Each structure stands twice: as structure tokens, then as C-alpha cells.
Amino acid sequence: MIPDRVLISRYIEAEVLPAHLGEAQKRQRYADWLDNARLLAQVTFYDPEIERLVRRPAGGGGCGSSCNAGR
Numbered sequence: 001m002i003p004d005r006v007l008i009s010r011y012i013e014a015e016v017l018p019a020h021l022g023e024a025q026k027r028q029r030y031a032d033w034l035d036n037a038r039l040l041a042q043v044t045f046y047d048p049e050i051e052r053l054v055r056r057p058a059g060g061g062g063c064g065s066s067c068n069a070g071r
Helices: 004-016 023-040 048-055 064-068
Strands: none
Touching (some): 004 023
């Protein structure tokens, strides 16, 4: 099995950064491709601390009266 990193590198070299482009064009194409990939990617961040806080039973403290201050 080929590691995902190798497949991504091959794709970038072939499709995003073709050899006929100059260095400045390659940098711009890569930056554009990466920005677009970030927009399209579904990323899940896992943080055990956040999971612990979410699963912790809600206490009676809450936000006090500040939650209703605008009402």
C-alpha cells in the first residue's frame, strides 16, 4: 500500500504544480490549491479535554444572571 502522503505529493506535482510553470506561478497555484482544500475539507479535531467537558453533567452554576442580561 502506498502511503497517503506519497499519493498527495504525486497529485500535487502532476496537477497543481506542472513543470511548465515558473516558480512564482507554482507558489501561487499551491497557495490557491491549499486554500481551496482547506475550505472543502471536512476536518474533525479531537481534543480529550473538550470531550470531557461536553460529557460532564451540567452544574447549577451556569452563567448566572448574565445570560439574561440582554432580555
